[in-house]
Amino acid sequence: MKIICDWNNCLEEGTYKAPIEKDNSKKYRMLCLNHVKEFNKNWNYFEGMNDDQIYEFIKSDMTWHKPTQSFSSSDNFFTILWNNALKDELNKNNGKFDHMKKFKFNHNDVKAFGILGISIGIKWEKVQEKFKKLVKKFHPDMNAGSKKYEDKLKIITLAYTQLKNTYRAIN
Numbered sequence: 001m002k003i004i005c006d007w008n009n010c011l012e013e014g015t016y017k018a019p020i021e022k023d024n025s026k027k028y029r030m031l032c033l034n035h036v037k038e039f040n041k042n043w044n045y046f047e048g049m050n051d052d053q054i055y056e057f058i059k060s061d062m063t064w065h066k067p068t069q070s071f072s073s074s075d076n077f078f079t080i081l082w083n084n085a086l087k088d089e090l091n092k093n094n095g096k097f098d099h100m101k102k103f104k105f106n107h108n109d110v111k112a113f114g115i116l117g118i119s120i121g122i123k124w125e126k127v128q129e130k131f132k133k134l135v136k137k138f139h140p141d142m143n144a145g146s147k148k149y150e151d152k153l154k155i156i157t158l159a160y161t162q163l164k165n166t167y168r169a170i171n
C-alpha cells in the first residue's frame with residue numbers, strides 16, 4: 001500500500017521523511033518530493049528561539065545524549081536533518097551572493113558562521129565547501145563513533161542548515 005503525502009490535499013506518494021518536532025523524537029511525517037523540498041525550504045530550526053535558548057539547546061545533554069537516539073539511528077531527527085543538508089543543495093548561483101555582504105545577518109546566522117569557522121557573508125559555495133570538509137573530519141565513521149565528534153557534527157549540521165535557510169531566503 002502506498003503512503004500518501006501528508007501535505008494538504010496532496011495525492012502524491014509520500015516517500016520522504018520530514019521531522020515533526022524539534023525535540024529529537026522519532027516523530028515524522030511522509031511527504032512527496034515536491035513537498036519535502038517545500039518543507040526544507042521553510043524549515044528553520046532556530047525559529048522562535050532566542051540566543052540563550054539556542055545556547056542551552058546546543059549545550060543540552062538532555063537533547064543530544066539520549067541513548068536511544070544515537071546519530072546513526074535512521075529515524076533520528078539529526079540524521080534526517082543531516083541527510084537533508086547533504087542532499088538538498090541550493091540552486092547553483094555562481095557568484096550571485098556578492099550582495100550578501102550588505103545583508104544584515106541575525107544573531108543565529110552570526111553564530112552559525114562562527115561555528116563553521118568562516119567569515120560572515122562568504123559566498124555560498126565556500127559555506128558548502130567548509131561544511132563538507134567538516135563533515136569529513138567529524139563523521140562518526142571516521143572517529144570510531146566517538147560521542148564527542150558526533151555532537152560536534154550535530155552542531156555543524158544545525159549551523160549549516162541555519163545558513164542554508166538564510167541564503168535561500170535572501171536569494
Ligand SMILES: [Zn+2]
Nearest residue numbers: 005010032035
Ligand atoms: Zn505532496
